[in-house]
Amino acid sequence: MDTQAAINRAQIITPIEEMIRAKAILAPMSGVTDFPFRMMARKHGCKYAFTEMIDVNGIVYKNRKSFRLLERNPVDDPLAVQLVGQDADKLVHVARLCVEKGFELVDINAGCPARKVVKCGKGSALMKDPVKFARIIRKLVKALSVPVTVKIRSGWEEENLNYLEVVRAAESEGASAVCVHPRTKDKMYKGKPDHEITQKIKMASKIPVFASGNIFTADDAARVLEETGCDAVFVARGALGHPWIFDEIENKLSGTEDDNSMTxxxxxxxxxxxxxxxxxxxxxxxxxxxxxxxxxxxxxxxxxxxxxxxxxxxxxxxxxxxxxxxxxxxxxxxxxxxxxxxxxxxxxx
Ligand SMILES: Cc1cc2nc3c(=O)[nH]c(=O)nc-3n(C[C@H](O)[C@H](O)[C@H](O)COP(=O)(O)O)c2cc1C
Incomplete structure (x- = not known):
């Protein structure tokens, strides 16, 4: 989609409204949600998708592979970009480039638990310093013409579940929405995500809240939407080898009889x-x-x-x-x- 078309559409419906209407969003997945994967998901009912996380250093230092992740294709739309970084100026620089390229929303990764990411203060390490996090969001919101959203975990560790502090910081600095994966960084992917936390965030926030974590079936999606009151769910591992999940969720939510059997x-x-x-x-x-x-x-x-x-x-x-x-x-x-x-x-x- 060219910039003008993006502007036209944005006047009719905002990216956040698009996400809320989609109800099930393809979550960012590093090494997975590339153009071919996103197209498979779109073919099967996905109405809103994210890029893989893109490290701002890769763009600043002109890494060819990172630049490829910023490529746009008009058929792959609407599409939000997710950035990972900890330096506000670099984040702003790269986010501006993303907007020039036609991305309609910039998400900041504050949830990635990977060692190589957190050891540089990025990903979920941002949750350890809500003041710095707030500064980053403030600068981004000020610099960009598109919505800025954040994707967080419940905290860095079980002893310090500071999700409400982090969400409040993001909200008060102008973030447009938050997606929560309610496990701590320490938990990685172990145990069940605690969607009571998602519900608490939803109740405490004025901005839309999206839920991520163990959405493996249409029933999971319906249950989490119902129990947490969140505005939409992010589908991650549930879409691996199963792009049909988006159609299944839509059928479930609209009460359409669906038959998941396949040959x-x-x-x-x-x-x-x-x-x-x-x-x-x-x-x-x-x-x-x-x-x-x-x-x-x-x-x-x-x-x-x-x-x-x-x-x-x-x-x-x-x-x-x-x-x-x-x-x-x-x-x-x-x-x-x-x-x-x-x-x-x-x-x-
Ligand atoms: C292979 C893989 C790559 C991921 N990469 C990212 C990423 O780039 N950015 C991000 O915010 N989350 C990433 N995640 C986390 C997912 O977006 C999601 O929050 C998490 O998997 C929980 O959802 P699920 O239980 O439905 O899989 C990744 C998850 C997986 C499995």
Whole structure:
């Protein structure tokens, strides 16, 4: 979408309203939510998506891979960008560039628990210093013409659940919305997210609140929306190998009868489609590597997944990939599969 079109649309409906209407948003996932993955999600009902987190240093120091993450494609819209950093000036510089490129919303990552991120004071480490965090948000809000949002955890550690302080700081400095993943940094992805915290944030905030954490099925989405009163949910691991989750959530929320059963043919088609999107974006050779994890996720319900993926590793051409999937189909038959999104452990970032 060009800048003028973005401005036109923004006059009709704001990005935050778009998120609220979407009800289920594709969460930022580093190494996952690239253009091909986002397109798969959009095809299956995703109405609002985020980029992977983009480290501002990568842009400031002109890293080619980081710049690629800022590329826009008119069919991949609406799209918010997520930045990770701890230096307010660098964040402002990169966020301005994002707005020039047509991103309609800038989100600041204050939740990433990865060691390489927090050791530099970024991601969830921002929650340790709400005053500094507030300064960053203030500068961004002042500098940008688009909404600034924040994605947080419940705190750095169980002993200091300072989510309300952090949300208040963001809100009072002009942040437009907050997304909470209610686990501490220390918990990483362990245990259940505590959505009572999401509810408390919602009750204490004037800005919209989005919930992230264990949205693996349409029922999860409906329950969390109902129990917390939040404005929308972010879907992360629930979409891995299961981009259909967005349609399922929409059907559930609108009361439409849905049938989640699929044949292996459907899964095979989805893998091929995802692969072709990947080839268009990453090139054929790179796609065989990039698609490895996605294919593992698409086939996660299969017995002998290790053996199947061993076979996959030998594949070098698209023709071989087609044959590999056809062989698998012959072996598996085309029985109906009840495909419910299920927990996928988070890769170490
Ligand atoms: C592979 C992976 C990469 C992630 N990368 C990001 C990221 O770049 N930025 C971010 O804010 N959260 C990131 N997250 C966290 C998710 O957005 C989400 O908050 C978290 O996974 C909890 O949701 P879930 O239980 O539905 O997966 C990532 C999660 C996973 C599994």
């Amino acid at each position: 292996f043919e459907d899964i095979k088609d989805a893998i091929m489609e995802h692969f072709f999107l990947s080839v268009g974006y990453h090139g054929e050779k790179m796609s065989f590597k990039k698609m490895y994890k996605h294919i593992t996720w698409y086939l996660k319900k299969k017995k002998n997944l290790d053996c199947i993926m061993k076979e996959y590793r030998k594949i070098e051409t698209l023709e071989d990939l087609k044959e590999f999937l056809e062989r698998l189909q012959l072996r598996e038959g085309n029985k109906l599969e009840l495909l419910r999104a299920q927990h996928v452990s988070a890769p170490t970032l």
